[in-house]
Amino acid sequence: MVAYELYLHDGINEDELIGILPERRKDPNRITEESVLNWGRIVSGDGANKKNIIINLLRIDDTTNQIFEFDPHFDN
Numbered sequence: 209m210v211a212y213e214l215y216l217h218d219g220i221n222e223d224e225l226i227g228i229l230p231e232r233r234k235d236p237n238r239i240t241e242e243s244v245l246n247w248g249r250i251v252s253g254d255g256a257n258k259k260n261i262i263i264n265l266l267r268i269d270d271t272t273n274q275i276f277e278f279d280p281h282f283d284n
Contacts, residue, residue, distance in 0.1 A: 209230060209231075209267070209268045209270060210230075210231040210265065210266070210267055210268075211228050211229060211230045211231060211265075211266045211268060212228070212229045212231065212244050212247075212263055212264070212265060212266070212280070213225065213228050213263070213264040213266055213277075214226040214227055214228075214229065214244070214247070214248045214251070214252075214261055214262070214263055214264075215261070215262040215264070216248075216252050216256060216260060216261060216262075217260045217261070217262055218260065219260075223262060226248055226251050226252050226256075226261070227251055228266075229244065229247050239282070240282055241258075241263070241280070241282035244263055244280075244282075245257075245258060245261055245263075248261045248263075249261075263280050264277055264278075264279075264280070265277070265278040265279065265280040266278075
């Protein structure tokens with residue numbers, strides 16, 4: 209399973225976890241950085257943007273439940 213951990217960075221305090229978004233889309237062409245950021249904006253408000261939202265890509269092994277963290281590389 210793939211999921212995205214989104215954090216809001218305010219530059220003063222520690223980064224605040226906005227939420228974890230599991231990826232459910234079957235078509236990988238629809239998965240873009242902007243589409244993930246849109247979810248972060250919905251949850252955290254209009255002040256959130258590409259500069260203050262941090263995205264961590266998580267891959268969760270369905271067999272062992274181990275979590276692997278990757279830098280997301282979006283094709284856009």
